[in-house]
Amino acid sequence: MEAILQRSRLLPLCILAGVGFLVYVNSLPNSFVWDDGSQIVQNTAIKSFSNLFELFKGSTFSGGGAEELTGSFYRPFVPISYLLNYHVFGLEAWGFRIFQIAFHLFNVILLFFLVEKVFSSRAVAFLAALFFAVHPANVESVAYIASIGEVLFTFFILLAFFAVLKRNMWGFFALTFLGLLAKETAVVILPIVLSYFFIFIKPKVSFYLKFVAGSFGILSLYFFLRMFVGEIPVEKFHLTLMGQASFFERDFTLPFEMFVYLKTLVYPLPLATYQNFLVQSVSDIRFWGSLLFLLLLVFLFIVFLKRQQGESRKLYVFSIGWFALGLAPVSNLALALDMTVAERWLYFPAIGFYVFLSLFIVQVARVLGGAKQKVLIVCVAGILLLFSARTIARNFDWRNNISLYGRDIQYSKNSFELENNYGKALYLAGETKEAELHFQKALALQPNSPHVHNNFGTMLFEEGNYEQAEAEFRKAIELGDLYPAYENVAVVLFERGKLGEAEIFITAALLKFPNNPKLNLILAVLYYNEGKSREEIIPFLSKTLKNDPTNEDAKKLQSLIGP
Secondary structure, three states: OHHHHHHOOHHHHHHHHHHHHHOOHHHOOOOOOOOHHHHHHOOHHHHOHHHOHHHHHOOOEOOOOOOOOEOOOOOOHHHHHHHHHHHHHOOOHHHHHHHHHHHHHHHHHHHHHHHHHHHOOHHHHHHHHHHHHHOHHHHHHHOOHHHHHHHHHHHHHHHHHHHHHOOOHHHHHHHHHHHHHHOHHHHHHHHHHHHHHHHHHOOOHHHHHHHHHHHHHHHHHHHHHHHHHOOOOOOOOOOOHHHHOOHHHHHHHHHHHHHHHHHHHHOOOOOOOOEOOOOOOOOOHHHHHHHHHHHHHHHHHHHHHHOOOHHHHHHHHHHHHHHHHHHHHHOOOOOOOOOOEOHHHHOOOHHHHHHHHHHHHHHHHHHHOHHHHHHHHHHHHHHHHHHHHHHHHHHHHOOOHHHHHHHHOOOOOOOHHHHHHHHHHHHHOOOHHHHHHHHHHHHHHOOOOHHHHHHHHHHHHHOOOHHHHHHHHHHHHHHHOOHHHHHHHHHHHHHOOOHHHHHHHHHHHHHHOOOOHHHHHHHHHHHHHOOOOHHHHHHHHHHHHHHOOOOHHHHHHHHHHOO
16 A cells, blocks of 8 residues: 555545545535524625624624624634635535535645654555545534534644644744634644644753743734624533533543543444533443543553554654544533534544554554455455445435434434424424424423523414413523524514514614614514604615515515615
8 A cells, every 4th residue: 555655646635535525525415504594594794795804703603683793602714704605605505515525625635744744654644634534523524514613723723733844833823823713722733733842853941932922922812802802701601511510520521521532433323413411420330431441541552652662652642642632622621511522523633543543554554464464454445435434324414404403313312402403493394293392392401591492482473372472582582682582572572463562672672683684674664554754764674685685575665665
């Protein structure tokens, strides 16, 4: 294998790009799913380049007509990528996925060059990049549009590592900062690069001081933008299982988290969204069983390292360090996250695992030689084929919300978010009875979720139960100030004939969501029905048409009052 790869650099690159595209090509017809709706489809901010600088002033979710995007993350490059895609492809999900797959392939190629440079082995580089290209754990990062941040931050910090290899530290810090603007977990490149210098280069103390100063500089700039431009504090996810857990419970859960991640890399079955679990006691087998397993792995790794010589030992330590450091920000220790485990969080850390595994396979192949080496190559090729088939199969799960949630709910138990999302998908598909069961289960799991109350209220409204629906919408506003709940209360009041109350409510709501197309349209209709002048109606109708130019009801009203 090594001899074939050495003949041409173009051959491995073509194989990597071709295979990487083939395993994701069946994801192109998939619909917008999960958070794609609120981050892309309903997000009016991404539909005009005039909003470009505004995208640095908020998060990633539609604000429903608020001045800024909402959410708990400061990742301006994510909505900027949506903005670019929208103006090239419109609201075509396949176009967004082409963009995402392309960046995944860029990352595959970058990884190949990076590993070849650091490990001085084209075979190790090719195998590691091939694992990265086809592994099923990456589907959530590559086929799910709203997780573009994973792919983008990895792109920037792989480039940053190249800058390090060129001894261009200014370039390294600049690219790392760009990575932070794609996703905050790009911070992991700082300790990874520090470990690279410590293991391989061993520079003077003055270098480490300069490195710390540079790191402090870009982190300070990032937090300045986040806190004072985006006005997004570091928040805890209070409603999630990990958000409600104590620090000790999160500690007890950590070993099983690591076990699940390792299991996913070795045996990626099943794959699922919303993996929420909590270990509450040291007597739980998931704690001590996983802990013993991890300790055994550490022991075997130490024994293995003692048998390695010089540079080889350093390479193994560095690759495992990459994996461990990459997982640190998503371990739920320093900060409780919205899930216990998520496959998309493996996208960057798993590179260390792929490199470790590839280095080991190439070493074993060199020792075996002859027929045994060919058997090993066939076995590895078989594993890669199985991984590719699993990736293709998982892409089909992401066809639409019904297929995704309906399949994953079999494995992700006790997730109020999954129950809620599946209920909403079923309701939109006309399966109201089954939808109600999932909404009720979601409320039982988490009665303080505003999204569940709003979705349940929407279903009640369609059934004609206006009074109870309004109560659910107002509960959603009380719990989370959701803009869809404000829209829904306005609609209920309008339908119930409480026009005066509706006008007062909408006028107050527009102080929070001044550009909300639905609220502005309802108020414009109310004014029209009251016989108010065109000049009084136009300001509200104009905002609707500006933010929702295809709205047929707004166009009809415009034709009635004149241009």
